[in-house]
Amino acid sequence: MGVSPAVAGASCTRGADLNVALTFRSAREMPTPPCGVGAAKVKQLSLPKVFITRPLPPQAVERIATRCDWKMNPEDLALEPIQLADACREVEGLVASGVRVGEELLGQAPRLRVIANVGVGYDNIDVTACTRRRIVVTNTPDVLTETTADLAFALLMAVARRLVESDRYVREGHWHYWQWACLWGADIYGKTLGVYGLGRIGQAVARRARGFSMRVLYHDLVRATPAQEQELGAQFVDRETLLREADFLSLHVPLTPETHHLINARELAMMKPAAFLINAARGKVVDEAALVEALKSRQIAGAGLDVFEEEPHIHPELLALPNVVLTPHVGSATTETRLAMAMLAAENLLAALEGRRPPNPVNPEVYV
Numbered sequence: 228m229g230v231s232p233a234v235a236g237a238s239c240t241r242g243a244d245l246n247v248a249l250t251f252r253s254a255r256e257m258p259t260p261p262c263g264v265g266a267a268k269v270k271q272l273s274l275p276k277v278f279i280t281r282p283l284p285p286q287a288v289e290r291i292a293t294r295c296d297w298k299m300n301p302e303d304l305a306l307e308p309i310q311l312a313d314a315c316r317e318v319e320g321l322v323a324s325g326v327r328v329g330e331e332l333l334g335q336a337p338r339l340r341v342i343a344n345v346g347v348g349y350d351n352i353d354v355t356a357c358t359r360r361r362i363v364v365t366n367t368p369d370v371l372t373e374t375t376a377d378l379a380f381a382l383l384m385a386v387a388r389r390l391v392e393s394d395r396y397v398r399e400g401h402w403h404y405w406q407w408a409c410l411w412g413a414d415i416y417g418k419t420l421g422v423y424g425l426g427r428i429g430q431a432v433a434r435r436a437r438g439f440s441m442r443v444l445y446h447d448l449v450r451a452t453p454a455q456e457q458e459l460g461a462q463f464v465d466r467e468t469l470l471r472e473a474d475f476l477s478l479h480v481p482l483t484p485e486t487h488h489l490i491n492a493r494e495l496a497m498m499k500p501a502a503f504l505i506n507a508a509r510g511k512v513v514d515e516a517a518l519v520e521a522l523k524s525r526q527i528a529g530a531g532l533d534v535f536e537e538e539p540h541i542h543p544e545l546l547a548l549p550n551v552v553l554t555p556h557v558g559s560a561t562t563e564t565r566l567a568m569a570m571l572a573a574e575n576l577l578a579a580l581e582g583r584r585p586p587n588p589v590n591p592e593v594y595v
């Protein structure tokens with residue numbers, strides 16, 4: 228079955244009224260017959276109740292509906308805390324996308340047993356509080372690695388070659404004749420890529436850089452094995468060397484108290500004036516005000532940003548700067564990847580609800 232565009236979330240729109248005071252639906256009400264081993268048998272029993280915070284592709288909803296009673300926010304829109312609390316009151320499972328889950332919500336969801344986050348980053352969830360309550364939290368790693376790396380590399384290329392400016396220049400009718408000095412950008416081929424955080428996505432970006440004959444430097448808390456370094460053609464350096472030598476600094480660290488404002492005025496001052504900063508990780512890893520100053524004063528050459536400190540609000544001066552390419556947190560936003568994420572979240576949810584260990588627990592200690 229194809230994903231209907233309305234559900235696939237092809238655009239970012241704000242809807243009018245939210246109606247999450249829905250009643251739970253069960254497999255019996257699905258438009259297509261549920262599949263899955265034992266579905267008919269399970270339907271006889273009382274099924275766990277699940278709330279889905281954003282419209283997921285129908286395949287994922289159908290999968291959940293084989294084993295659960297479910298309700299779903301029909302709008303691709305963040306719920307107000309009070310709406311979310313209301314929707315979670317009776318549920319044992321929460322499929323979380325674009326919501327914050329903290330103590331307050333947990334206190335109002337006494338039956339909750341699993342939070343299946345649709346995303347690899349889970350800084351939106353108070354995992355410690357969940358662990359205390361023995362609620363398993365899961366995420367969706369791997370399935371989005373390559374897609375997110377594609378976006379990071381796309382930002383790198385777009386800002387270096389001034390693609391957005393060039394597009395605007397043509398559309399606005401400024402292109403009257405070929406010019407020698409038109410929209411010069413920066414070379415990518417043969418330059419130095421600095422990967423800050425050599426996890427899955429950082430590694431995937433490093434692999435892309437090899438195709439551009441780039442020199443790849445990286446820094447991480449834990450050094451990769453010699454075999455990994457060799458495979459990636461990546462050289463471990465200290466933090467300062469990374470900042471000083473990178474022509475493109477690409478961030479791939481999770482947001483933690485330690486990585487908050489990892490890149491601030493001090494770090495930006497160490498970068499080359501010709502360097503570009505790429506962030507497809509988390510907005511709060513960069514001090515956005517300091518970045519604006521560095522971009523305005525041309526302390527660095529430009530930035531490609533998919534994430535921001537206070538999404539969806541963006542520092543107003545960033546919007547006015549020509550040497551920045553901005554995208555609305557779409558690192559994993561392809562049809563294939565979003566479906567894979569939703570299906571993986573569904574598997575994590577069902578496993579946990581059925582007392583099996585889910586494929587991707589982020590707090591496995593709840594099983595000890």
Ligand code: DGY
Pocket residue numbers: 345346347348349371558559
């Ligand atoms: C992720 O998977 O962490 C994406 O950034 C979506 O939040």
